[in-house]
Amino acid sequence: MWLDAGADKVEVKLRRFDDAQRIDMLAEQLSADLIVLHQHIGIARTACGHVEVMIEDARFWGPPATWPGYFYARAGSNWLAGDVTKRPALTVRHESIGITAEISPISPLLDWIKHRMLPPAELGHHGGPINTLKISGIVAPDRESLQTALVDIARSLAFDLEAFTGDGFVLPPRTDDDARQAWWSGDELTLEPRRRPAAEPILSLRSYDSQAISYLHHAKRSHAVPIAAFLGYYQVIEYFFSRYTRKSAVALLRAKLADQDFAAEHDRHAVDLIDALAEHTKRVHNERAQLRITLTDCLLPEQLRTFLRADEALHTHLGPRGPLTALPPIDIDSDQLINQVAERIYMLRCMIVHSKPEFRGSESVLLLPDSPTALLISDDVELVRYAAVAVIAASGT
Known part of the structure; x- marks a missing residue:
């Protein structure tokens, strides 16, 4: 099977499945307007304005990037041994605009073809089922407009989640294998921002300064060294x-x-x-x-x-x-x-x-x-x- 990826085509090799339900779910997601995002690890249906894209935890992301996955480790947990706590699914909607955003387990379709969009070193690193961001209701006349809308909505929701619950995420770009090298060790995860009190997440669709949020993510990754974290937030x-x-x-x-x-x-x-x-x-x-x-x-x-x-x-x-x-x-x-x-x-x-x-x-x-x-x-x-x-x-x- 070949999928549209802008000027190029992405080849996806078909393979046999033993799970009939998984095959049915996969078949329902195949459509003529299905495209592969060329800037991020995801897919989109242009006609219905639906996008699914892989996201990463803001605490572990930063150039050079780590591996894909939106899940967090408890303080003191052993990330490398797989001792992690997965986030539950989340759905929020902006009624007046008609945009719905969902963070939930990866769909069979994206799970099936993600190996064509990730460097080989990434494929075994996500530690099991992961969550992806799914947005529906985007009205966009072309691929570039869809891409722009995705970035704007994702950035807004990411900061809203960070402000309400401390569970911010980033929208990582597609990169080559050399650029995605792990830059931390498991010991660095023993401290993290205190969990915020439970709050009802929202989809505000407000626009927040991307450069300031970059400083915020840097500070969040520095909590193992309080002095560095303090200065990081001060920079914001x-x-x-x-x-x-x-x-x-x-x-x-x-x-x-x-x-x-x-x-x-x-x-x-x-x-x-x-x-x-x-x-x-x-x-x-x-x-x-x-x-x-x-x-x-x-x-x-x-x-x-x-x-x-x-x-x-x-x-x-x-x-x-x-x-x-x-x-x-x-x-x-x-x-x-x-x-x-x-x-x-x-x-x-x-x-x-x-x-x-x-x-x-x-x-x-x-x-x-x-x-x-x-x-x-x-x-x-x-x-x-x-x-x-x-x-x-x-x-x-």
Whole structure:
């Protein structure tokens, strides 16, 4: 059998099956408009707007890629020995647009032909039945439009899942065997982000910044080294600094122009406006101020309080009796909660980046990478992760 793959054709050798039910299921999925995706490991039916594609866990993906599979390992589990927990099937729908997305076990058809789209080294690595992303209801006039829609919908759903449940995924490209070499060992999986509280996933179809999500995935893969994970999530927030400092300047400008006493034809008023913008620029020039502005714009105090109260260990860690006494504590009932969070994140970032001790009173703390103190920042990683996800979500369109 030959399937359309753009300018080329993909040969799929027929083989005998002993399972009659599997043959029936396979026959139902064969149709004249069936094509092979040329950028991803998947298939599509152009007439009905249905796509099925292989996805990978965001924790284990990254250039160079690992192997295909959307399933996660419990903390302390032995991935290489196959001790993994499979995710249940998931179906979400956007009613107004008519798009349905499903994550469920691979279909017989894709399972049958995936060996034609994967390098040989990949074929034995997925550890059994895997889940794929299936999207239906896509209205696309041609192959390229279908491909674009797939990427947009997959990216949106991937971040929604990451924000709601911590189960993000990536849409890996088709690559050759040399590019898909494992870059980690099983020991690196002993730490991972805390499981988020159970939530009802959604299909928002919002668009999120792909570069920021790349930083987010990098941070998620770094949880075995808390210092690296903290800096990874900080990079996510830092990525948006320029956007929100400019936004604050625009807000100031509009407020001045909207003042009923402002008269542009008066030189004094114009000079006052210039001075106000210059002072604002000077005030937000430093990184501490940019972090505070970004978090103030993106975080909702009540949602942040709910998050902190739901995690007793984190609440205690951040409070006045927490173990990192060189860092300012956080009072979740304070009306300055977001400013306190921003200050703690900033000070911890400085302790890591500048390799110098921070002082609180007469106490000095040097955050050495292999020290017990460095491991204590795992709870602060949860805090900065929450902030990073919230910033991406608030910046979506």
